[in-house]
Amino acid sequence: MLKPQDLRNIYGRSHENRISSRDKDIKGPNVIAIKAIVKGLVLVQLTFFLLFCYIFGTLYVSNSHVKHLGVVFVDYDQGLVGQSVWAAYNQLKGDDFPTLYPRSPSEYPTPDSIRHGVCKTDFWAGYFVSAHASERLAAALGGGEAASSYNPADVVTYVWNEARWPLNVESDLATNFVKLSTAAQGAYHALNGTGAIRALNLSSPQAVAALYNPWQVQSINIQQTNQGPRTVYNTIVVVLIIIKQFFFLLLINGVCSTFKLYLRLKPHHLVFRRLLGSSVATITGSLLLTGAIWAFRANWIVNGNQFVLTWMTYWLYEEINFFFIDAATAWVPAPFMPSVLVTWVIMNVSSTLQPIELSAGFFKWMYALPAHEMYETLVDIWSGGCNPQLYRSLPILFSWWILFTPLAMLGVLRRCHFAAIDFDKEEAAFQKRFQEAKEFERKRDRERSRDLATAAEKDSIDQEDDVELANILRKQETEIRSLYSADSRTRYGPSIVAPGTERLG
Template identity: 40%
Template sequence: MAPPLIRRLYPRAHENRLPLDHPELKAIRPKFFKATLLNLCLYILLFFCLFCYLYGSLFQQGPRTHNLHILFVDYDGGIIGDAVRNAYSSLQSHEFPSLIPRPVSQFPTQADLREAVCHSHYWAALFTSPGASTRLGLAIAGLDATQYNGSDVLLFIWNEAKYSAIMDSLVSSSLHTLSDTAQASYIALNGTSAFSTIPSTNNAAAISAFTNPWTLTSINIKPTTQGTRTVYNTITIVLVLIEDFFYLATINGLYASFKVYTRISPLRIVVVRDAISITFTMLGSLLNSAAIWAFKANWHVSGGQYAITWLTLWLFAHTNFLAFDVFTIWLPPQYVSMALVTWVVVNVSSIILPFSLVSPFYRWGYALPAHAAYELLTDNWSHGCNPHLSYALPVLFTYEVVGLVLTGIGVYKRCHYAVILEETTKEAMRLRVEAVLKLEREHDILAQREKSETSSGRVSPGGPSRATTTSADMLDQLDQASREQRRQVETGLQQLDTEIERMGTRASRASNSMGPAFCLIGSRDE
């Protein structure tokens, strides 16, 4: 039993409840539990597959670290380069980035190395400075030791804006480990002969050069150290998708509340609906970009980069708005929620890690809008040092064009079914009203006939006894006629219920084509 307070708040909640052994409940009970079990299995299986997909994209990231290729060019051509190669030989494994040596002739200058990193041919470029071994030897020997610059010996070029967390943990960290190991290798290769050259007096600078031959120098194309960088390729994308879905459901609710699909021409609806979605995604992306800039800390980005970030997020948001709308128009209603959550998971999984660190299976994510948008953002933030526009822009524009076409056709579909829904609802109401009026007319006719026959029986000539007998016979006949007409009315009502149920099914199908909808404040057509 419900508490008294709840019973007072909702006094009619227990009205017209059927007992558990009622035939109607017995008929629907197996269907209900069968449908419940089917949906339970489908959703559990779906989310199990999505979890496996997500975890699979992160699985064995470490053993795939060797797929991160780092260019190595030895401009020095001396013992320091040998030390680096020896150090890499001791560190080389599946869990360490691959060092790819290339001749100086292929990359004559430091600018060529930067260009190779900018074009994403390599994740970083490690190189020795020309004459570094000679300068180090002279410093250890005490010749010009005070002028020796240990930061101009071993250097690397990288772009921290590209998957910042991965660049820090796997690229920069690994190269520092390689540098430290190379120092130990240098001492092992040249320690005895170099130590003997250290002068006996005024040797502080020489000993310092011997014990700490160099410091690895970072040439970071785009320093990206702010804390918010960790969510640019995760939560930021998820929130954009959620924002699009909820506003789409709101728009659907407003269109249904104001009966737009039955009042305005489809072409006008297409234009206005696209204008609303473009405006919403434009303003949402503008504020999203503003939030990124507000918490960028010491991240040096310009106003022009802000504008391009806004445009990229705008294009990404609108393509997803259209994608969600396509799902709600063309997929069966029972599969829409499954499609939406799947779309969110596969898009986010395509940008959590670079494809170099995941199974080749996941590279189909090149065709997803989230990956294309993140490639555009990275290119923008690093001043063009991720030039994948040749496929990223076509991917987004393909989604945009296809989405506009399919949602435009979908408006005509919704208008068609909205008319069907309205006609069906009116027809069902008309049939119910006619049935009630017919029942009332039959009741009135029977009441008048009974009254008339009873009155004529009282005045029948033949004495009281004959009058009573005649009246009783008439009442029996009247009762039989009444029962017959009631049976006819009941049969008609049963047929009416069947017809209304069929019309309800038709109306339900029409209503489902409208997509998910939320009814919010101000959504009533008053």
């Protein structure tokens, strides 16, 4: 069994020159440390509590906002089938069911025109009854050739774009459309049950099948998006992009701190290097991300042009996040940086979890967030232009980029400025220590120049010199540590040690 002494032997010096926690010399620092921990705990807990409330609020009673998903309904039949669909909708409509907006066939003369309207995002989907559907069904009930040639798939159809928030449109649109079709069959039997039975040719199996299964709802999917990884395109990918930029920035700050580049190089050289490094990192990172998406696309139908456009969109989004984090680490006080970063992450991913139409009105401000507009742009690319939001998404994305880029570059000047100030403080402290050492040496020389009465007296003086020298060294160590206070250590931004520089002094 491992004993406490064995643990001490592993790191033998970990217990050297330690004092008790009850020692009076540590009482003051202990109190300060406890207060700092309590303040930090309150800040962290409050930040995460508010973020939990925010993200839960974006999804709160989202089912009751399904009514905000508009669906164009066109009845080309103008008969019993169309009446049955509308009667079924009146039974199903509510907060948890998409809203059908009836339009005349003159406004949408063909199913292609409905598809075009859905493609332009005039509506989330389209639902139509084929022309002469009621006549074909009535003829099929009489048996004969009409029953044999009757096609139940050419009656009711819905048009949708699965690329737009696939999980939401599947559950809120496709599932409800199937439910509407089933309810419409019941409404048809209620409206025309007696007449249908009278006209039914019982000797024809096709006629009986037409009565009990008058139609099968069909789907026109503008862009099929049923591959497994689709669930993370608007969630985990959004988060990982931000985290990746944060860690890369830690690496940059670590290199600059290790080699004191903020003090040695001119600011415009550092700005150029930062721009070059961020460009290389974001270009390669977005390329690898796009390549991973394409590698696991399964049966997703996308082409090379869409690959390049997806790459460029992710590149812009990565650039925005890099410069946001760079600017934040330069200007936001270090104790608040974790709260700022996690808030930025949650705000962005919340804007892409589901269509904003399914959230409360307060959250419509999320249209201004870069992650939401990035995803809107990607949907337009993936569905071949069937999400024409570029008039809004691209200006918003470039506005974020234009805002954060100069702030980040100005942050480099700020870091260089404080690096020079810290160097001046260190130089002044060094000169002070140097003067104290000179005075000490002069004093010791004067004392040694005197005639010593006995060797014992000489030894006593040497011991006093050693004690005084030790006190001076302790004072110098305290001053050195004061130069690297919390403000001094963090004003350049958080950092990590770059690989290969761990042993550099």
